[in-house]
Amino acid sequence: MNALSRFFARLEGPQTLGRGPGFWIGFLIVLAGACAYPLFSDGYTVGNTVYFFTWIFMALGLSLIWGYGGALSFGQTAFFGIAGYAYGILTINFGAAYGFTFVALLFAVAIAALFAALLGYFLFFGRISGVFLGIVTLSVTLVLERFMAQTAGPEWKIGAARLNGFNGMSNMPPLTVPWPGGDIVLFPDVQLYYVVLGMLVLVYLGLRILVNSPFGNVLVAIRENPERAEMLGYDIRKYQLGTFVIGAALAGLSGVLYTSWGQYITPSSMGMTAAALPIVWVAVGGRSDLTTTLVGTITVLAVFQALTIHGSQYALVVMGIMLVLTVLLAPRGLIYALARLIARPFSKRQPGDA
């Protein structure tokens, strides 16, 4: 019991913004609002909201790798795409009966994580630092996009699943819950909303515990000064690799949920533009905190959606401008700066987090 309460005590700590009853009451109010939201809306709008939610896992993973670990990974969309395609291939071949879609989800995420472990081994154990890490992961993503884009011919199929080149793969079954008296197929609607919301809360709280655990403290120490962390006796390569794999698995989860949501995945979801978007969400929100990343991602996605009505090219220009301005004016993120501003009058003791 004691160990359990210590475990949950890590929900707050030096590595996360927001502590004390005030924050958690606010958290519960937001959560209750999110739970009640489908009651005041129609299925179509709720389905669209799920679309926002699917991206947040990838953003949280990037926050962990980049914001907490200090490693610049531009390859999040590669893992997104790998898991998305893996889910499609598995479910098209084996169908959706007996809850197999959730097995496929686990396999797809595992494949993405395995790929990340392999790539990460070469990168981190080769001691690739800062700038190079970013461009190697980006190169991998771009080559993967080109590879998938040329799989249009009929010879490119795995079992019954045609890869379909640039047009992408479609018609895979959505996530399906086996249920006595008829399976529940999770189309973009209220049921999928609650499933994804549940996953999101679990991942968010789980990551809070992770970053406030000894693992998270070492991770932040590596971000602040890799040599010092190493001199203190930590094998920084293992910590970085572990973080990279967790982040990749989260990106993979996003990929699976996206593929299942739209029953569709294309190579362009891994392209240069697609790879830039997670960077925008996380940088604008505030990469060094999970909560600001979460809020920032939802905000930027909502702005993007609103702008896309007037044409997606304009929306992307605005995203680019937003990114440049954030880096120049609020390097730690707009939402992060706002959160610090709001939190200041409420907190009695200012802990020494920088």
Place this chain on the structure above:
Amino acid sequence: MDVGTLAFSALYQFGDAFAFLVLSACGLAVIFGMMGVINLAHGEFIMCGAYVTVSAAHAGVPLPLAILIGALVSAAVGALVEILIIRHLYDRPLDTIVATWGLSLIFTQGTLILLGSTMAGVGTPFGSFTVGDYSYSLYRLVLCGMAVVVIAGLYALFNWTRFGVMARATIQVPHMAAALGIDTRLVYSLTFALGAGLAGLAGGLYAPTMTLVPTMGTTFIMEAFVTVVVGGADVFLGTAPAAAVLAVVKATMTSWYGQLAGQIGLLMAVIIVIRVLPRGISGFLLRERA
């Protein structure tokens, strides 16, 4: 087919790959080697050079002059970007990557909005010649020559001119150079403009051989990244040998399995090289020499 034509074919493909790698990477390498900044908008400077070149050529300017105009316009845009954005981020190298990525989004989409999804190109000049059973484009040989000229020119610039001496001093110990009266901010601006201009030159040179689309920069950027990563921080001891080694890999894989295999081969090569030589070829050479 006799051995001579076969050897020529292999040499031609190697030269073609070498020229592409050198020309697409040198701008990125100059900026990275001199300033430690990776310019993710590199591909967009190439695109800028290509668009300006083709526009000038359509307006009746002869092609060599049009390419020069393209390079100069890119250099001017580069100087502007340095003054407005990069200058403020020198103490935060990771943030320059993010900021230049934002720029890349703005440039790509801005071009798409302003100029449409494609632009009429100009034909490849000089025609072709045949050796044995195959015909080869003469322009590709010109590109190959240009790659050598660019490397030689950069060598001369950095070793034999006043700007070169000041730039190397600034790179070695910035505050010392500043104390000796060198305007280091100006040197950084000029270096960035030089890198952007070289990117524009690459765009101008390759403009006649490819379709002009706003996303054409991504065609170059992977090869440029790989060459700079394998080469390391030095342009002459790094980029040129890296391009030579990678050109062998690329030409072999491409003639074997096609264009994409060439790129995958490059990527495999880079991942293996960074595992063995984390500081690239130039890091390895310089440590041997020291």
